[in-house]
Amino acid sequence: MKVTIKSWTGVATWRWIANDDNCGICRMPFDASCPDCKIPGDDCPLVWGQCSHCFHIHCIMKWLHSQQTSHICPMCRQEWKFKE
Amino acid sequence: MSLKPKRVDFNQTWHELQETVKGVITLANIPRAIWNDRFSDVYSLCVAYPEPLADRLYDETKRFLVNHVDHLLVQVDSYNDNSDLLTAYHRAWTEYSQGIYYLHSLYLYLNQQHIKKQKLSEAELIYGASSNRDEECQEQMEIGELGLDIWKKKMIIPLREKLVSLLLVCIDADRDSKLLAPIDVICGVIQSFVRVEEYKMKGQLNLYQEAFEEPFLKASKEFYMAEALSLLQQLDVTRYMEKVTWRLNQEEARAHKFLHKSSVPKVRACCEEKMVDAQADWLHAEAEIMIKNESKRDLALLYPLLRPLPGGLDPLVQKLTQHITQQGLQAIGPLQGENVYTQFVESMLNVHSKYSELIRDVFKGDQSFVGALDKACSAIVNYRPAPKQPVRAPELLAKYCDSLLKKSPKAASESEIEDKLRRSITVFKYVDDKDVFQKFYSRMLAKRLIHQQSQSMDAEEMMIDDLKRACGYEFTNKLHRMFTDMSVSADLNAKFTATLREGDGENQLGTGFGVKVLQAGAWPLALPPSPGPFHVPQQLEKSIQAFETFYHMQFSGRKLTWLHHLSQGELKFNYLKKSYLVTVQTYQMALLLLFEHCDAIPCREAAASLRLSHDQLIKHAASLVDCKILNKSTEESSELEEDTILTLNFDYSNKRTKFRVTGVLQRDAPQDAEATHRSVDEDRKMFLQAAIVRIMKSRKLLRHNQLIQEVLSQSKVTFAPSIGMIKKCIETLIDKQYIERTANSADEYSYIA
Ligand SMILES: [Zn+2]
Ligand SMILES: [Zn+2]
Ligand SMILES: [Zn+2]
Numbered sequence: 005m006k007v008t009i010k011s012w013t014g015v016a017t018w019r020w021i022a023n024d025d026n027c028g029i030c031r032m033p034f035d036a037s038c039p040d041c042k043i044p045g046d047d048c049p050l051v052w053g054q055c056s057h058c059f060h061i062h063c064i065m066k067w068l069h070s071q072q073t074s075h076i077c078p079m080c081r082q083e084w085k086f087k088e
Numbered sequence: 089m090s091l092k093p094k095r096v097d098f099n100q101t102w103h104e105l106q107e108t109v110k111g112v113i114t115l116a117n118i119p120r121a122i123w124n125d126r127f128s129d130v131y132s133l134c135v136a137y138p139e140p141l142a143d144r145l146y147d148e149t150k151r152f153l154v155n156h157v158d159h160l161l162v163q164v165d166s167y168n169d170n171s172d173l174l175t176a177y178h179r180a181w182t183e184y185s186q187g188i189y190y191l192h193s194l195y196l197y198l199n200q201q202h203i204k205k206q207k208l209s210e211a212e213l214i215y216g217a218s219s220n221r222d223e224e225c226q227e228q229m230e231i232g233e234l235g236l237d238i239w240k241k242k243m244i245i246p247l248r249e250k251l252v253s254l255l256l257v258c259i260d261a262d263r264d265s266k267l268l269a270p271i272d273v274i275c276g277v278i279q280s281f282v283r284v285e286e287y288k289m290k291g292q293l294n295l296y297q298e299a300f301e302e303p304f305l306k307a308s309k310e311f312y313m314a315e316a317l318s319l320l321q322q323l324d325v326t327r328y329m330e331k332v333t334w335r336l337n338q339e340e341a342r343a344h345k346f347l348h349k350s351s352v353p354k355v356r357a358c359c360e361e362k363m364v365d366a367q368a369d370w371l372h373a374e375a376e377i378m379i380k381n382e383s384k385r386d387l388a389l390l391y392p393l394l395r396p397l398p399g400g401l402d403p404l405v406q407k408l409t410q411h412i413t414q415q416g417l418q419a420i421g422p423l424q425g426e427n428v429y430t431q432f433v434e435s436m437l438n439v440h441s442k443y444s445e446l447i448r449d450v451f452k453g454d455q456s457f458v459g460a461l462d463k464a465c466s467a468i469v470n471y472r473p474a475p476k477q478p479v480r481a482p483e484l485l486a487k488y489c490d491s492l493l494k495k496s497p498k499a500a501s502e503s504e505i506e507d508k509l510r511r512s513i514t515v516f517k518y519v520d521d522k523d524v525f526q527k528f529y530s531r532m533l534a535k536r537l538i539h540q541q542s543q544s545m546d547a548e549e550m551m552i553d554d555l556k557r558a559c560g561y562e563f564t565n566k567l568h569r570m571f572t573d574m575s576v577s578a579d580l581n582a583k584f585t586a587t588l589r590e591g592d593g594e595n596q597l598g599t600g601f602g603v604k605v606l607q608a609g610a611w612p613l614a615l616p617p618s619p620g621p622f623h624v625p626q627q628l629e630k631s632i633q634a635f636e637t638f639y640h641m642q643f644s645g646r647k648l649t650w651l652h653h654l655s656q657g658e659l660k661f662n663y664l665k666k667s668y669l670v671t672v673q674t675y676q677m678a679l680l681l682l683f684e685h686c687d688a689i690p691c692r693e694a695a696a697s698l699r700l701s702h703d704q705l706i707k708h709a710a711s712l713v714d715c716k717i718l719n720k721s722t723e724e725s726s727e728l729e730e731d732t733i734l735t736l737n738f739d740y741s742n743k744r745t746k747f748r749v750t751g752v753l754q755r756d757a758p759q760d761a762e763a764t765h766r767s768v769d770e771d772r773k774m775f776l777q778a779a780i781v782r783i784m785k786s787r788k789l790l791r792h793n794q795l796i797q798e799v800l801s802q803s804k805v806t807f808a809p810s811i812g813m814i815k816k817c818i819e820t821l822i823d824k825q826y827i828e829r830t831a832n833s834a835d836e837y838s839y840i841a
Contacts, residue, residue, distance in 0.1 A: 007659050007662065009628070009660075014602070014604070014652075015651045017611065021646065044609050045610065
């Protein structure tokens with residue numbers, strides 16, 4: 005071997021895999037946090053429903069709390085269940 | 089002594105009493121027994137049967153005292169216009185005032201039982217509630233007060249003119265250090281004007297002020313004015329100020345020595361009025377020259393003189409602002425060369441500390457001068473060399489910090505670095521476009537962190553904390569986020585390595601493999617240059633795949649994007665006489681690995697196998713050619729073309745066996761700065777739009793000007809947006825149908841829910 009790799013330091017960025025660019029509840033882009041948070045990312049994560057819609061966790065929790073009777077997805081009106 | 093009221097022969101009793109009164113008032117020796125008897129007599133008269141004789145006693149005593157003072161006046165006045173008159177008056181007053189004090193005690197019963205009872209309450213007197221009682225037909229006074237009142241009317245009033253003019257002569261003589269009468273005499277006479285009215289509830293100083301203070305101040309003003317005029321003819325400004333300062337202190341001390349304390353500030357004010365205020369125009373003109381020459385001694389003399397005048401310092405403050413601004417712009421104007429940023433920050437700090445010191449020493453840290461310094465520094469720091477050009481300070485300051493924080497062979501000591509960083513905050517505080525600074529700073533920080541170029545993590549964190557302290561949490565939170573990503577990545581790598589060890593150990597790199605996983609939004613990073621995807625060397629592929637699998641196990645719903653243009657590796661060269669450890673960027677690494685099975689490759693082929701564009705390839709190849717690791721088939725000076733052939737240089741040697749090839753991306757490209765300014769502009773638009781939406785969402789309905797005001801107040805910490813920019817953002821939001829103009833007014837907006 006003329007040249008061998010002793011070590012390598014890679015750089016990668018991560019972003020959420022979401023169907024939309026923006027959260028359907030707060031309208032903020034998923035790269036940004038929900039309006040109640042300051043820092044996007046681990047502190048303001050996204051969650052997916054079984055209907056495959058995706059929101060800031062803080063936004064969907066607020067929404068579910070505001071619904072009296074049944075828990076439905078604000079986008080497609082199907083019953084809301086967190087995707088495992 | 090019997091307390092029972094009884095018949096009393098007034099004439100006989102008063103005859104005896106009067107003898108004692110005379111003795112008391114002239115401070116003769118009164119035996120205790122006599123004193124006690126007369127004390128009872130006063131009582132007996134006050135309670136006499138069938139009718140109390142208190143009023144008669146009062147009238148006789150008053151008549152006696154008037155006669156006594158009339159008599160004294162004749163004696164005193166016989167001395168005529170001589171300072172002997174002051175001495176005589178003072179002697180008489182000293183005796184009389186003491187005597188009256190004793191007499192007051194002798195008449196204790198009259199004072200307390202008879203007079204107090206009939207006396208109007210002070211409240212009634214002040215508000216005139218009761219009594220059509222004429223003041224002239226006058227209620228009775230306590231004996232002590234009566235005595236003082238008689239002295240005032242029968243002694244001071246008739247002698248007033250003479251006394252005052254003698255006093256003025258004496259005080260004037262004191263200015264020449266001549267003593268015409270003993271100090272205690274002069275003081276005592278002046279004091280008597282106060283003492284005779286001291287018992288009053290209000291207007292206690294009326295006599296003193298009218299009879300003495302007023303003429304005294306008038307005469308003093310004339311003296312000061314004359315002195316000022318004669319000094320002006322003889323002296324230059326420095327000597328004049330020295331003399332006036334001396335005079336002010338002298339006059340203040342003299343006032344303390346002779347006058348009632350309430351007069352001291354008045355004397356000072358008169359002196360200032362005639363010697364400073366009246367010459368203010370001239371002094372202000374001289375001040376301009378002093379500031380221009382920075383003559384600390386003169387300014388230190390001038391400052392206390394002008395300070396008491398309303399607005400007296402304003403021209404100095406203005407002039408100093410201009411002067412510092414001018415000096416500062418001169419200092420940063422001609423900067424040139426490699427380390428312009430260091431020159432800029434250090435010149436700025438020099439200017440700041442030089443004038444801070446001047447303000448502290450000369451102007452006693454006066455807030456208006458500190459304000460002048462701030463205003464000037466802000467003007468220097470935010471100076472635009474030409475209207476369309478960006479302000480240089482944000483970029484230069486960020487570069488300065490970078491130069492301190494970046495690893496370098498000639499780096500200063502840790503404490504020196506921290507000290508310099510801390511001082512740079514002084515300059516930072518004056519920067520208007522703090523967001524521009526932040527953008528430059530975060531780009532440089534990103535490079536330092538990604539390329540492991542930080543000199544000290546403690547210093548990095550200290551700087552972020554200082555910025556946070558100056559500008560708030562929002563300002564630094566992305567920067568904090570970057571640090572968090574670094575430590576999260578370190579943990580992640582440790583876990584990954586552990587997982588590999590547990591596995592089949594097939595992975596080639598093992599501990600040599602690491603990944604920095606960064607949160608996309610928090611880092612100011614460009615995407616990898618297109619067209620991708622770059623062909624990762626096959627030696628790395630497995631490790632990268634293993635990492636991706638591992639990452640997706642750890643976090644679901646996340647996508648990784650590799651930024652190979654930012655990654656780097658350490659290679660071991662085995663084909664040369666010595667073996668070398670060389671750190672290169674991943675693209676360069678991939679290029680060098682192509683030579684495994686051949687010794688020469690045309691650029692075109694290399695680009696194709698790595699899936700890089702020609703432009704990208706030659707950038708990376710050129711740095712390897714420059715440092716002679718590769719040779720090229722064409723001439724020294726020519727560019728790399730598509731059919732240029734690259735060959736391994738088997739004769740390569742280097743004194744150092746471990747080194748780094750500086751890649752293109754680590755060097756600062758001039759277009760970087762421009763791109764940074766552009767991206768700040770984008771950020772500002774986003775910030776303003778978000779602010780407008782936030783404001784409109786909470787207020788629902790707002791007029792144009794109110795909206796502008798609220799937006800300005802939300803952005804002021806980090807930048808000052810132009811009105812035009814805000815207007816554009818409002819238009820954008822109307823187009824996007826977040827807000828609309830209301831029907832009733834053209835300059836009113838409402839929020840569309
Ligand atoms: Zn949301
Ligand atoms: Zn949140
Ligand atoms: Zn749904």
